[in-house]
Amino acid sequence: MPQQPFRTALVLALLLLFTAPARMIAGPKKPDAAPGEETARDALVKFDKDWKAYTNEPNLGDPRWKLKMEVLVRLAQAGPAAFPLLVEAAQEDSKWSASTRQLAEESLPMLRKAAWRKALADYDLAQMDSARVGKLAPDFALQDATGTTYRLSQFRDKKIVVLAFVLADT
Amino acid sequence: MRDRLKDFERRDVQLVIVTTDTQLPVRGSLPILSDPGTVVSATYGVPFQFGGGNRPASFLMDRKGVIRFVYLAGMKPGHVYFSTEPRPDAHWSYDRLSPDELCRDIDGLAKRSADQEGKLAALCKADVPALIAALQENEAYLRAEAASLLAGIGPKAEAAVPALVAALADPIGFVRSEAAKALGKIGPKARPAVTPLVNLLKDPDEGVRWAAAEGLGGIGPDAKSAIPALLRLAGDPFQEVAERTADAVGRIGTAAVPELLSALKGHEAHVRLGAARGLGMIGPKAASAVSALIDALEDNHAPVRAHSAESLGLIGPAAASAVPALLKSSLQDRYGGARGKAISALGKIDPGAKGLADVLVAALADEDARARHAAASTLGQVRPVATEAVPALKAALKDRDSYIRLAAAASLSRIDPKSKDIVVPVLIALLKDLTADVRVGAAALLESIDPAAAAKAGVR
Numbered sequence: 001m002p003q004q005p006f007r008t009a010l011v012l013a014l015l016l017l018f019t020a021p022a023r024m025i026a027g028p029k030k031p032d033a034a035p036g037e038e039t040a041r042d043a044l045v046k047f048d049k050d051w052k053a054y055t056n057e058p059n060l061g062d063p064r065w066k067l068k069m070e071v072l073v074r075l076a077q078a079g080p081a082a083f084p085l086l087v088e089a090a091q092e093d094s095k096w097s098a099s100t101r102q103l104a105e106e107s108l109p110m111l112r113k114a115a116w117r118k119a120l121a122d123y124d125l126a127q128m129d130s131a132r133v134g135k136l137a138p139d140f141a142l143q144d145a146t147g148t149t150y151r152l153s154q155f156r157d158k159k160i161v162v163l164a165f166v167l168a169d170t
Numbered sequence: 171m172r173d174r175l176k177d178f179e180r181r182d183v184q185l186v187i188v189t190t191d192t193q194l195p196v197r198g199s200l201p202i203l204s205d206p207g208t209v210v211s212a213t214y215g216v217p218f219q220f221g222g223g224n225r226p227a228s229f230l231m232d233r234k235g236v237i238r239f240v241y242l243a244g245m246k247p248g249h250v251y252f253s254t255e256p257r258p259d260a261h262w263s264y265d266r267l268s269p270d271e272l273c274r275d276i277d278g279l280a281k282r283s284a285d286q287e288g289k290l291a292a293l294c295k296a297d298v299p300a301l302i303a304a305l306q307e308n309e310a311y312l313r314a315e316a317a318s319l320l321a322g323i324g325p326k327a328e329a330a331v332p333a334l335v336a337a338l339a340d341p342i343g344f345v346r347s348e349a350a351k352a353l354g355k356i357g358p359k360a361r362p363a364v365t366p367l368v369n370l371l372k373d374p375d376e377g378v379r380w381a382a383a384e385g386l387g388g389i390g391p392d393a394k395s396a397i398p399a400l401l402r403l404a405g406d407p408f409q410e411v412a413e414r415t416a417d418a419v420g421r422i423g424t425a426a427v428p429e430l431l432s433a434l435k436g437h438e439a440h441v442r443l444g445a446a447r448g449l450g451m452i453g454p455k456a457a458s459a460v461s462a463l464i465d466a467l468e469d470n471h472a473p474v475r476a477h478s479a480e481s482l483g484l485i486g487p488a489a490a491s492a493v494p495a496l497l498k499s500s501l502q503d504r505y506g507g508a509r510g511k512a513i514s515a516l517g518k519i520d521p522g523a524k525g526l527a528d529v530l531v532a533a534l535a536d537e538d539a540r541a542r543h544a545a546a547s548t549l550g551q552v553r554p555v556a557t558e559a560v561p562a563l564k565a566a567l568k569d570r571d572s573y574i575r576l577a578a579a580a581s582l583s584r585i586d587p588k589s590k591d592i593v594v595p596v597l598i599a600l601l602k603d604l605t606a607d608v609r610v611g612a613a614a615l616l617e618s619i620d621p622a623a624a625a626k627a628g629v630r
Binding site: 150 | 182183184185186187188189201202203204205206207208209210211212213214215216227228229230231232233234235236237238239240570604
């Protein structure tokens with residue numbers, strides 16, 4: 001939590017840095033950019049409309065992450081054409097609601113990472129929250145720092161697996 | 171945990187870490203994997219996007235790749251680990267079990283269940299002395315089940331107190347937590363357990379801390395000496411544990427009030443917060459705390475102000491002297507959550523308070539949704555009926571937040587039955603809202619004010 005102001009500052013700095021190149025990317029590719037931007041705008045409109053502010057203190061069982069994930073996937077599918085829209089939406093005086101502004105601000109650095117954008121754009125939303133006790137664990141292929149790919153299925157019939165999801169920074 | 175890695179490696183247990191970090195550490199042969207786009211986290215239902223919803227989580231797969239245990243931090247108080255075996259709320263923890271036990275447990279899951287069910291069925295028929303004996307069983311699930319059955323018997327299981335106190339030192343977390351809960355169910359007669367339960371409030375397992383607070387609350391006024399330790403726990407990183415402490419303090423009751431009053435002036439914000447919440451949980455019997463809570467409305471820590479306001483509301487009409495201060499907080503507190511709580515409290519303390527309707531109408535224009543929602547809900551309760559609020563409530567039917575539109579519709583239909591014509595279309599639109607609570611609330615309200623329209627809209 002104490003890192004929050006620092007992170008916000010970092011995001012703002014990144015925004016300033018990337019504003020110009022983003023416009024350049026979107027600029028020359030007009031024919032392609034138009035449908036992409038449309039997709040991104042639809043996604044933001046949906047988020048703007050569907051996002052609910054908290055009615056009480058933050059709780060741990062917040063189900064709204066699915067909406068965030070869905071919008072992130074759609075923004076990633078829109079590709080770099082979404083950037084100018086997001087940059088605009090992230091601005092202090094943008095016409096979007098505060099939560100949409102924050103989403104735009106937070107999603108830009110993620111979507112600018114090509115690997116993240118690809119993983120999100122290729123993600124099948126039907127897979128979301130599909131892991132269940134008593135059912136086969138959904139398989140995945142992820143890399144470690146050395147670039148070695150691990151699949152969950154490689155341990156099948158060999159080992160018991162403890163799969164731990166941990167926060168970044170820990 | 172790290173000391174355990176080698177143990178895990180020697181066994182047939184593969185630990186796999188998934189993180190959103192892009193700069194990954196390397197730890198020998200332990201796979202620490204990056205999850206670009208958090209897509210794998212999303213598949214596993216681990217909300218890792220942005221701040222707010224982040225919860226560490228673990229999944230345990232057997233050799234066939236079937237998920238056997240899921241742990242999501244803070245998901246289910248007291249039963250944070252759950253599985254299909256042997257009960258849906260079994261509490262289990264991989265980093266507190268030896269790898270030997272882990273392998274035995276996981277491999278044995280399938281063949282064990284029949285045997286287990288037989289033993290558990292036998293245990294269900296056991297009397298108190300047999301259950302006391304079962305607290306010494308070799309297998310942890312039987313010890314835990316025995317404690318849980320003793321909890322079901324309640325005060326009549328008084329004879330089990332010494333054995334349950336001994337079980338508070340069990341090496342397995344879920345046995346400790348079941349024993350703590352059982353002591354709470356036995357109630358005042360479990361008084362000898364107060365000191366060991368206080369010690370358990372420092373347990374490394376959050377489920378056990380939760381259960382210890384629950385147990386102390388169950389013992390009631392005799393657990394008064396636990397108040398300082400409970401208040402320290404109000405700062406627990408697990409929100410459910412922190413909330414349970416307020417509940418426990420409330421059940422200890424008026425005996426806790428003097429201690430809470432001094433804690434309310436304490437140095438640590440979470441202690442003041444715990445005291446403010448605890449006083450509210452005691453309710454009308456904490457009327458002697460009203461002036462201290464009024465002072466706490468000026469606390470420099472926003473959550474303390476918010477919970478002091480809420481607690482004044484829970485004390486109810488006896489907190490009438492807080493009305494002027496709450497009216498002020500409703501409009502002037504710097505924190506939206508505190509403004510909202512102050513408004514709700516006013517409705518509970520005195521719906522006839524002078525100037526209340528004006529304040530609520532002003533609060534309908536608050537920038538914070540929590541304050542607007544409280545104002546929209548409370549306006550319907552104001553006495554005499556706040557007809558002057560009708561235009562503002564009509565405007566609130568167009569609020570960007572659907573639960574505020576619903577609250578405005580409810581209050582408006584109560585104040586002005588003639589407004590039915592404009593309320594009904596709003597409610598019909600809310601029947602398709604994305605939030606289930608809003609849909610349910612809109613359906614119920616529509617049915618009560620216009621059954622014909624409700625039937626036409628397909629409300630059962």
